[in-house]
Amino acid sequence: MPYQFEWYLVARHWQPIVVGALVTYWVAVVSMALASAFGLALALAQRAPVVGRAARVYVQLMRAVPLYAFLLWLYYGLSVAAGLTLGPLVAGCLSLGLITAAYMAEIYRAGLRAVGRGQVDAARALGLSPVAVYRDVVLPQAVRVILPAAASQFVGVLKGAAIVSVVGVPDLMFFANWASLRYFKPFEFYTVAGAILVGSTVLVAGAVALLERRLRAGR
Amino acid sequence: MEGGFRADLVLAGGRLLLAGLGVAVGVAVAAMAVAVIVGLVVAALRQARSPWLWVPAFAYIQLFRGTSLYVFILWVYFGLAMATGVALPPVGAAVVCLGMLHSAYMAEIYRAGLSAVPRGQFEAARALGLSGFSLYRDVVAPQALAVIVPAAANLFVDVLKDSALVGVVGVNDVMRVADRLTRFYFRPFEFFTAAAGLYVATILAFSHLVARRLDERFAPRS
Numbered sequence: 001m002p003y004q005f006e007w008y009l010v011a012r013h014w015q016p017i018v019v020g021a022l023v024t025y026w027v028a029v030v031s032m033a034l035a036s037a038f039g040l041a042l043a044l045a046q047r048a049p050v051v052g053r054a055a056r057v058y059v060q061l062m063r064a065v066p067l068y069a070f071l072l073w074l075y076y077g078l079s080v081a082a083g084l085t086l087g088p089l090v091a092g093c094l095s096l097g098l099i100t101a102a103y104m105a106e107i108y109r110a111g112l113r114a115v116g117r118g119q120v121d122a123a124r125a126l127g128l129s130p131v132a133v134y135r136d137v138v139l140p141q142a143v144r145v146i147l148p149a150a151a152s153q154f155v156g157v158l159k160g161a162a163i164v165s166v167v168g169v170p171d172l173m174f175f176a177n178w179a180s181l182r183y184f185k186p187f188e189f190y191t192v193a194g195a196i197l198v199g200s201t202v203l204v205a206g207a208v209a210l211l212e213r214r215l216r217a218g219r
Numbered sequence: 220m221e222g223g224f225r226a227d228l229v230l231a232g233g234r235l236l237l238a239g240l241g242v243a244v245g246v247a248v249a250a251m252a253v254a255v256i257v258g259l260v261v262a263a264l265r266q267a268r269s270p271w272l273w274v275p276a277f278a279y280i281q282l283f284r285g286t287s288l289y290v291f292i293l294w295v296y297f298g299l300a301m302a303t304g305v306a307l308p309p310v311g312a313a314v315v316c317l318g319m320l321h322s323a324y325m326a327e328i329y330r331a332g333l334s335a336v337p338r339g340q341f342e343a344a345r346a347l348g349l350s351g352f353s354l355y356r357d358v359v360a361p362q363a364l365a366v367i368v369p370a371a372a373n374l375f376v377d378v379l380k381d382s383a384l385v386g387v388v389g390v391n392d393v394m395r396v397a398d399r400l401t402r403f404y405f406r407p408f409e410f411f412t413a414a415a416g417l418y419v420a421t422i423l424a425f426s427h428l429v430a431r432r433l434d435e436r437f438a439p440r441s
Binding site for chain 1: 224281282284285286287289290291293294297298299301302303304376379380381382383384387393394397398401406407408409410411412414415418419422423426
């Protein structure tokens, strides 16, 4: 018997699909915010003498660990070992954010390095205060390098956010898994979930490409 | 935590975990092979003049670069299998999905490698009377590979990391072994630490030993 497509089931469940997609976006945005802040701290710490070593080890380690392994380690492993219970949402955002922070640290580092030493020297020679050197001279130039790289990192975060349902975050994939079992119609629900997630990442990636072009044009 | 870190349990499950690592590496190597071959075809189509060839190749690259493995593997293994009756075994689904996703990145790597060879190199080689085959083998390939090989080595690290997920369709990789050992002993910290540690050790070893040597081997000779 050929497979009976029942797309009306998807239409009937449009509400949890929309809410699930919003949860996925929320996880991605919160993780990215966490990664941006912590990544900056790591990038600055890497320049310091003692903590620099720890920060570099952190970056090396986190870039070598799979998100899925880290998520399960954090959610199941660490919570049992340390006796702290993280909610699924917290574990999801933390694992995605802490791993992405390592990549962000590298992006900040590359951005800061792209500003020539002569720029800093010249700004100092002109009598600018250390704050003004960074605010008015280094940052505006570094941002041109950092922003496009960070934006394409966000595409990776959005893709990563799709897996947090494995620890029970009620996102789009969580609903797709549930509905596939409930109605025994995996094709319809996974197709819709996939189309929404892939559509989102392709849109963001397109926006990133536009941003890159505009920043390059302004150079 | 009761009894501290039970390293004895990790050792007891060590053989299973190592076997799981072998499965993960095997899946990643096979998927990388798929990506290297399919990526080359896609990259070639992407360069074509006819829109009937380059538009689908462009769409393929955009689509798969935006797809998360978790979504794609569930769609193929459960969705597509039920809708079409084409049921791949878990390892087959894992290799096909991982390979296809990363073939899109591989296609971009080939493109970057080819565009790193200056136009003048082609013209000079032709002016010297080199044949088409010799032009590619002796002039273009050595220069393009200096870009392609290091990038492909980085991509392999991503493939191996992504492969951690293939347990969701039943491949007995490290993560699934760790998950099952956890359920048996109820010691999640030990087994997930061991699993994550195995990935980190494998990937750091790869990038410090293999990838670095590949970079040197293919670096431009001056």
